[in-house]
Amino acid sequence: MEWTDEAIVLSARPHGEAAVVATLLTRGHGRHSGLVQGGRSSKQRGNLQPGNRVSARWRARLADHLGTLTIEPIHNNAAAMLDDPLRLSGLVSACTMTEVALPDREPHEPVFHGLLALLEAFETPVWAPAYVRWELGLLQELGFGLDLSSCAATGTNDALAYVSPRTGRAVSLSAGEPYRDKLLPLPGFLAGHGGWTDREVLAGLDLTGHFLERNAINTGSGGASGQMPAARARFIERYRKMATLSGSR
Amino acid sequence: MSSSEIERLIQLLAKLPGLGPRSARRAALHLIKRRESLLSPLSDAMREAAEAIKTCSVCGNLDTRDPCAICADPRRDAALICVIEEVGDLWALERTGSFKGLYHVLGGTLSALEGVGPDDLNVTGLINRARKPEVTEVILAMNATVEGQTTAHYITDRLADCEVTVSRLAHGVPVGGELDYLDDGTLTAALRSRRPF
Numbered sequence: 001m002e003w004t005d006e007a008i009v010l011s012a013r014p015h016g017e018a019a020v021v022a023t024l025l026t027r028g029h030g031r032h033s034g035l036v037q038g039g040r041s042s043k044q045r046g047n048l049q050p051g052n053r054v055s056a057r058w059r060a061r062l063a064d065h066l067g068t069l070t071i072e073p074i075h076n077n078a079a080a081m082l083d084d085p086l087r088l089s090g091l092v093s094a095c096t097m098t099e100v101a102l103p104d105r106e107p108h109e110p111v112f113h114g115l116l117a118l119l120e121a122f123e124t125p126v127w128a129p130a131y132v133r134w135e136l137g138l139l140q141e142l143g144f145g146l147d148l149s150s151c152a153a154t155g156t157n158d159a160l161a162y163v164s165p166r167t168g169r170a171v172s173l174s175a176g177e178p179y180r181d182k183l184l185p186l187p188g189f190l191a192g193h194g195g196w197t198d199r200e201v202l203a204g205l206d207l208t209g210h211f212l213e214r215n216a217i218n219t220g221s222g223g224a225s226g227q228m229p230a231a232r233a234r235f236i237e238r239y240r241k242m243a244t245l246s247g248s249r
Numbered sequence: 250m251s252s253s254e255i256e257r258l259i260q261l262l263a264k265l266p267g268l269g270p271r272s273a274r275r276a277a278l279h280l281i282k283r284r285e286s287l288l289s290p291l292s293d294a295m296r297e298a299a300e301a302i303k304t305c306s307v308c309g310n311l312d313t314r315d316p317c318a319i320c321a322d323p324r325r326d327a328a329l330i331c332v333i334e335e336v337g338d339l340w341a342l343e344r345t346g347s348f349k350g351l352y353h354v355l356g357g358t359l360s361a362l363e364g365v366g367p368d369d370l371n372v373t374g375l376i377n378r379a380r381k382p383e384v385t386e387v388i389l390a391m392n393a394t395v396e397g398q399t400t401a402h403y404i405t406d407r408l409a410d411c412e413v414t415v416s417r418l419a420h421g422v423p424v425g426g427e428l429d430y431l432d433d434g435t436l437t438a439a440l441r442s443r444r445p446f
Contacts, residue, residue, distance in 0.1 A: 011362050017266050046434045049395045078395050079434030085402035092399055096361045231361035
């Protein structure tokens with residue numbers, strides 16, 4: 001068995017003294033792990049940082065074997081973010097969420113392209129709403145997409161302001177007002193309004209977090225442990241702190 | 250076939266870094282052949298080390314006394330604390346002989362997938378030390394990896410209330426490094442960390 005594919009490094013766990021078991025998100029083979037011989041060497045370690053884009057060659061005698069991976073770097077995304085705590089925590093959160101939410105060896109090309117787009121967005125000022133949209137895309141790809149096209153109660157698409165935490169459908173401001181304490185706020189940038197604020201990004205993270213936890217993490221699918229990864233909580237905490245310090249728009 | 254004692258020796262040696270079953274067998278044979286000159290002194294030394302070596306309650310270093318020789322040395326600069334991930338990193342910095350301050354061993358890095366959280370690291374001890382009036386600077390000497398730098402940023406946040414300067418080791422071109430052979434990540438970090446010349 002052998003294939004070569006483009007991939008994004010999600011994690012690399014030490015295995016023995018010199019090797020690592022790397023987990024990649026590949027374009028055509030989904031989340032896939034493999035043994036990287038010499039993965040702890042100074043030459044290889046830098047390539048195996050989460051978020052790096054690589055060319056991966058996987059080989060195994062049988063399809064269900066762990067197999068060995070040979071990695072060639074394409075673009076080192078992680079290095080550019082090491083000095084930026086907020087973006088770095090976002091990167092770690094995205095890679096961890098991908099690893100825990102996706103099932104093993106099941107192709108999810110849209111998630112690969114979404115993560116690639118997010119990695120590019122990290123180099124722009126609009127990376128935070130892009131991160132929220134990426135998590136929405138992850139939910140969509142896992143089969144739990146939110147319906148934000150029209151109000152679940154009235155059928156209109158005017159002034160959508162809430163999301164039902166049970167059905168994942170949008171609710172308009174007027175229809176949702178009596179139940180506002182039970183509904184999740186829908187950020188304007190997800191409802192098709194232009195612009196975004198830090199407060200809306202945090203509301204978006206709460207929204208996606210609710211459905212990811214319920215549908216993708218607590219189900220035990222993929223590598224899910226039943227708990228939202230601490231990396232995501234740390235990212236949100238850092239973002240909230242930054243928003244508070246900057247006076248939150 | 251060898252006896253159970255020899256097999257046990259081989260099995261234990263095979264657990265050491267750098268040794269597999271074959272090399273452990275060779276090492277065991279080598280030790281047995283040099284019973285008086287090597288095996289007995291080695292076993293004595295290992296027993297003594299197991300009994301005597303402690304973890305320093307101040308910095309987390311390994312030594313035969315607590316506080317360790319570095320923490321107890323009055324010639325060291327108590328104003329500087331260098332934070333490292335593991336004791337091996339402390340030994341690496343000590344080998345350079347260029348740092349005369351004190352150390353603080355965290356005991357690892359934050360890792361979401363491995364389930365290592367802030368409570369699993371020796372962060373509280375560092376905050377308590379950084380609050381002491383004589384401490385003026387904390388140097389974060391974490392590995393230039395995503396996990397290492399995530400931990401460094403976390404510690405920086407935790408040290409915000411302490412009246413200390415927080416610095417970190419430089420990232421970039423290693424001594425003797427040729428640009429043509431460096432990976433793009435190192436070059437990116439080097440460009441970002443450039444300084445007036």
